[in-house]
Amino acid sequence: MFLPTTKKEMEGLGWEALDIILVTGDAYIDSPFVGVAVVGKVLLDAGYRVGVIGQPDTGSGDDIGRLGAPRLFWGVTGGCIDSMVANRTATGRRRKSDDYTPGGVNDRRPDRAAIAYANLIRRYSKKDTRPIVLGGIEASLRRIAHYDAWTDRVRRSVLFDAKADYLLYGMCERSVVELAGRLKEGKDPHGIRGLCHISKELPEGCVELPSFEDCEKDKDAFTRAFRTFYDNNDPPTARPLAQKHDARYLIQNPPALYLSGRELDRVYGLGYERDAHPYHLKDGEVKALETIRFSISTHRGCYGECGFCAIAVHEGRRVRSRSKESIIAEAKEMTRHPLFKGRIHDVGGPSANMYGSGCERMEEKGPCPKRSCISPKVCPLLKSGHAEQLELLKELRSVKGVKKAVVASGVRHDLVLADKKDGERYLKELVSHHVSGQMKIAPEHSEANVLEMMGKPGCDRNALIKFKELFYRFTKEAGLKQFLSYYLMAAHPGCTKSDMKKLKSFALKELGVLPEQVQVFTPTPSTYSTLIYWTERDPSTGKPCFVEKSERGREEQKAILAGTGGGKVKKGPHAPERHWSKGTHYRGKGR
Ligand code: SF4
CATH class of the missing domain: 3.80.30.20 (tm_1862 like domain)
Known part of the structure; x- marks a missing residue:
């Protein structure tokens, strides 16, 4: 089944309200290669009612408001690819096509989509106080102070820029279910593995990285921060990290424990439609499906x-x-x-x-x-x-x-x-x-x-x-x-x-x-x-x-x-486009 994208579909399922609404920079494609579909199915499997809003219009509240407000949280992702990589070349020129947009014209995904969608939710859901949770590759790779080629400077953690409540990094099936459970039970979610949050205090036991301000002006500090960050990515050995941004700290809990082979099997066996939701297909074919379906x-x-x-x-x-x-x-x-x-x-x-x-x-x-x-x-x-x-x-x-x-x-x-x-x-x-x-x-x-x-x-x-x-x-x-x-x-x-x-x-x-x-x-x-x-x-x-x-x-x-060269040269078959349609990583044209 597709997760609902409209009130009518919710009614068809007999659902009055949703527990979680996932918002993505891609068209909603129900495929095990698409993070939002996997997270949605995993949450559904855990007993939650989940809806998806793909590529909402950021100029009005029509799209973002069409499913109402969630009971537990908003999940926001830029999509399968960092929106800046998807939208622009490294020199800032806008890309014309988008494999994850129906019809293929790159006109639906805003730059810095995770930030844009978090703003959109706040603007049009003023009475709603449900937490906004960032996830997906854009948030994951921008979770601490990072170099951003499009502005040629070090930027703050995206959690500060999006003014979101939490950020789930990496492959987050385990942590997202745990988060939903704690929010449902009214428990404190701050200790969940694989989660980043903002704190006024420096918690005990955290390894403190050079601050954002130091990283911004000092490349040696940035190098030290990155090395410590990189070395704390393996679940068995990683320690909690903290990085000061102005007067507050970005806290990164150790990564979620990896799914076992059996758990992975379950995730991939949750039943996917292998297609874009009809809501999007009416606007044209989604090219990514050619490779991932x-x-x-x-x-x-x-x-x-x-x-x-x-x-x-x-x-x-x-x-x-x-x-x-x-x-x-x-x-x-x-x-x-x-x-x-x-x-x-x-x-x-x-x-x-x-x-x-x-x-x-x-x-x-x-x-x-x-x-x-x-x-x-x-x-x-x-x-x-x-x-x-x-x-x-x-x-x-x-x-x-x-x-x-x-x-x-x-x-x-x-x-x-x-x-x-x-x-x-x-x-x-x-x-x-x-x-x-x-x-x-x-x-x-x-x-x-x-x-x-x-x-x-x-x-x-x-x-x-x-x-x-x-x-x-x-x-x-x-x-x-x-x-x-x-x-x-x-x-x-x-x-x-x-x-x-x-x-x-x-x-x-x-x-x-x-x-x-x-x-x-x-x-x-x-x-x-x-x-x-x-x-x-x-x-x-x-x-x-x-x-x-x-x-x-x-x-x-x-x-x-x-360029053209001399000699007996074979051309064409040796030059495929890089395969970057498949989900969560960057082995593609935008690396
Ligand atoms: S011992 Fe194992 S983990 Fe270490 S380098 Fe060799 S293959 Fe890799």
Whole structure:
């Protein structure tokens, strides 16, 4: 079922009033890839009456008032993507299209949507005193003082700017149910894990970060604050944090405990319509559905820790996988969907081949604090999940009604090569059965100094060449015609024009491609790469780092790689748009 979006639908359900109203910057899409749908279904499953208002008009009270006032709280999210990333390029130009808006024209989502919607609720619900609770990626990544590229300054926690009551960060199914329960019972919700709030006092036991005012004027203070923030993101080890903003404190409780595999299975089995609500569909198709409608999320979290990616801070570093049975059940349910034609568009997660992987230490205590699981070398204690994924994919292929199950999520080629037992077998199976014309990997660059700044020192050119050779060998053996495509990035901190020329030379000579679409680094909030962009220093050494900040220079870096080049060059298939339609993370064009 869809959650109600109008009074009439509420009446149809026999609901006089709602407990919780969720407000989102996207059209309401009932899909397990969409945070607002998942949170709504989880709350419904816990016994609450929930409604959704998608993309309300901020110029009047008509939309925001159409469901009345909630009994417990308003939940506000900017949508699946930070609204500034969705609406604007890094240089502030407005994007014309929006995959989460019916009809595709970017004319419904306000800039800084979480703030705009919190203001809207206050303006048109003057008598209503229900708490306003922020959630979703925009709030999550802006929960402490953060660098904002669109104003080129450090901004306060969004909780202050939105004047909201609480902020739930990360994947918040557990904390949102707990919050609803405490509000219903009239209990104090301030101690809930995964929750941020504002306090006049500094609570005992909090680690105090440099204040917003210090971070604003002192880049060293900002670096210290970010490092402490980043190091306190794993549930088993994180401590409560406090950051002074003027005379008050932003308090961040430790993150919510991760859902177990069984709990994840339950969340994904709550029954989703895999469509936009008819209220929105009357205004046109929602493009994001092309990629998310028939895709399956197999796991959450990523221990890759690429510096430009927000997953570590939002989803967490420990991989949590669903059971094979739950994934197969979802595939079977898909085959009964009237629009299903036999193709599952993706079976994956932040990195497709992290499914089922991990180590005992990670399970018990979270990832090692001072050591990366895969860089510069894959940790010998990391248990690969390739064997499990192979079994899963084989079973998916045999589901009646499934003609093809594509792995479209990025594959970590370094992990494949490091798995001496199952790595090549896994790649062979992918190539033979689970690639749809092209397979995507994300080397991002070829030059060691740039890869180091990206937090990907293990993804060197030799590994890439070896992976490419294996891919084409297996493709030939399978008698198929398909390509390997590469996500490459320009203007990452530390990258110069000279580095881009070397990357171009490498791409032409060793990979035999000239990508037409190259991503220009975007400094999104709360990543290590954004920290380097803002401070122009390597945070691990404190040494100055070159950062190309001018629009012209950044475009020139891109043009070096994406411009027309000589030689026998393959084009097109090697240059897909990044897949950023799937929910909560930034492995997309806006990173
Ligand atoms: S022991 Fe190795 S695989 Fe396990 S968390 Fe630490 S670095 Fe990662």
